[in-house]
Ligand SMILES: Nc1ncnc2c1ncn2[C@@H]1O[C@H](COP(=O)(O)OP(=O)(O)OP(=O)(O)O)[C@@H](O)[C@H]1O
């Protein structure tokens with residue numbers, strides 16, 4: 001067997017790692033704590049699971065991670081296998097959630113099954129693997145310190161000698177089982193023999209004979225009693241038959257008596273019923289008489305000639321006719337009444353309308369009167385105004401009288417004065433111009449004269465002609481001034497006169513206006529007066545009209561009253577007729593009651609007939625019954641005469657005697673039968689015991705045979721037990737010898753110094769080291785390094801023994817050494833290298849060693865370097881490229 005590939009995820013310090021392991025010697029090296037041992041542990045754990053751990057499952061999961069995966073591929077006996085494990089930590093629990101082993105044509109699931117499979121496959125469990133193949137760090141003293149019996153167990157177990165012990169134990173168990181069985185069978189056999197002896201002593205056959213003869217006697221006695229009982233029973237039966245017959249006849253007579261009584265009773269009942277019916281007929285007849293007298297009275301009331309259906313029908317016709325007639329009259333009257341009522345209503349309405357109109361007309365009249373008054377007041381106002389206008393006109397006329405001008409001429413006068421005034425004003429203007437001119441000339445001349453010059457020619461004044469005219473001119477100015485003043489006076493006078501004339505003209509206009517106003521007023525006055533007159537007349541007319549309307553209204557109301565009265569009269573007549581109709585109805589009812597009385601009478605008559613019929617039927621029935629009664633009485637009398645008192649008495653006596661006998665005999669018989677049953681039981685019991693005895697004898701014979709057989713099986717088991725024990729001892733002895741040889745060989749090879757001569761391993765697995773001088777030494781007394789070598793030698797020896805012993809069937813697992821050089825000095829390390837090479841030669845294909853030792857490293861076929869990252873604290877593994885591999889064997 002050899003490991004091929006290991007793949008780890010979150011296993012201890014490894015986050016992710018993959019290692020391939022090859023044949024030959026693989027050395028794993030690296031610093032302390034880098035994870036070397038963990039790699040080996042991983043392989044071991046992959047194979048055996050939790051069993052392979054020193055601690056708990058929890059430790060394999062990298063701190064802080066939740067899941068760990070391990071995959072190990074290995075080769076064994078020509079096949080490839082692969083184990084996969086997945087461990088999950090959730091909360092406080094750590095468990096294997098997945099565990100599978102795949103091999104050729106096989107898949108195993110579940111940690112337990114995988115472990116079993118691996119144990120089976122490698123022929124060693126985890127413990128055995130540790131004892132031979134995997135030398136764990138620090139387990140140097142394990143085998144040395146073990147007690148001989150522990151050592152024996154370990155080695156026996158490895159060499160499968162344990163199985164022989166198991167077989168021996170099983171044989172021992174079987175022997176003990178047989179022994180138990182044998183003992184119990186022997187006891188049984190003794191018991192049986194005892195019981196047979198006891199039974200043989202009891203004289204069962206003698207008892208049987210005696211019982212059988214007694215049974216014969218009892219049977220005879222039973223037979224005798226039974227025949228007597230039969231006789232008595234026959235006598236009893238005969239007597240009973242006679243008595244029965246007698247009883248039957250008595251019963252028959254009783255039955256006939258009963259029937260006779262019944263018939264008599266029926267006849268009596270029928271007679272009673274007939275009597276009752278007769279009484280009913282009388283009662284009914286009386287009732288009919290009463291009804292007929294009632295009928296007579298009713299017929300008179302209803303004016304009927306006869307109380308017959310025909311008369312009633314005729315009377316009904318008359319009543320129908322009368323009713324129809326009355327209905328007709330009534331309907332006419334109702335129409336009339338309705339007419340009167342309508343007229344009364346209409347007239348009352350009309351009266352109201354007229355009354356309203358009269359009121360309206362009166363209010364119109366009042367309105368017209370008030371209008372007339374208003375018009376009168378207006379006329380008076382106009383009159384007053386006219387008076388004031390007349391006053392004003394007089395004042396204006398007085399003005400004209402004063403001016404002595406005829407009104408209407410003022411205009412012509414004004415025009416005349418106007419033209420005189422303009423002429424006068426022209427004269428003034430002319431004079432003013434002339435005066436001005438004259439004055440200028442005077443002024444001019446005076447200026448020239450003052451200057452000495454002629455005013456006309458400019459020549460010096462002395463001698464100028466013109467100077468002479470100045471006086472004339474001065475006169476002319478004076479003249480003109482006088483003339484102008486006169487002319488101006490004339491203008492003033494004319495202006496005054498014009499103003500007067502103007503005034504008059506205005507007065508004239510005012511007068512015309514006043515005359516106009518006066519005319520207008522007068523017209524309006526006339527109008528007002530006319531209006532007043534007209535309104536008064538209208539009021540008069542309206543009042544007359546209103547009176548007329550009132551009269552009409554009164555008339556209409558009167559007529560309405562008359563109509564109402566007429567309507568009331570008609571109502572009375574209607575009521576009267578309705579009364580008559582009611583009378584007809586009551587007459588009809590009377591007729592109906594007569595009819596029903598007639599019907600009742602008929603019915604009563606019928607009832608009488610029925611009663612009579614029933615009576616005669618009853619009479620006939622009773623006649624028949626009397627006939628039957630007679631017959632029954634005869635039959636009964638016959639029966640009474642037919643039996644004999646003496647015979648009955650004899651039968652009674654016989655029956656009593658037989659019964660008395662039977663009463664005594666039956667218990668006797670019962671007693672006999674009981675005795676017989678007891679005897680039979682006893683006989684059965686004795687016979688059973690006899691057959692029991694037979695059976696016991698048979699059983700005893702069988703048991704005796706069985707005990708013989710068991711005794712021989714016991715012997716066989718004993719010898720088998722012995723055989724296994726001997727075999728194991730022998731095998732162990734052989735193994736011990738071989739092991740001792742190999743141990744010495746190996747120890748010599750790895751230690752080989754002059755101090756020790758040899759190691760002894762005795763049959764009890766006691767180890768002793770002998771010094772050269774023959775002194776024995778306990779292995780525990782060796783030095784640390786010596787112990788390490790000794791241990792290694794022992795392991796290797798066991799490993800060799802194992803591989804030799806099992807030969808081919810179980811190819812040896814890889815030899816795994818964890819730090820084997822710790823206690824060794826350099827020389828011994830070289831020997832270890834030699835040992836390793838030896839092992840290779842013995843056929844160990846794969847050797848894995850954890851070591852720091854340079855020499856071992858140098859001797860490796862494969863070098864794996866393990867490193868731990870200082871920051872992440874995660875380990876990694878790496879294969880060193882090796883130079884051409886020197887042969888290890890060549891080293892030595
Ligand atoms: N569950 C774990 N999670 C993380 N790290 C772990 C876990 N278990 C162990 N370790 C670490 O792994 C290392 C131990 O590894 P291992 O024993 O394989 O080292 P080594 O190389 O064999 O050391 P030495 O040379 O001292 O024997 C320690 O540093 C330890 O802290």
Ligand SMILES: [Zn+2]
Nearest residue numbers: 033036037850
């Ligand atoms: Zn280590």
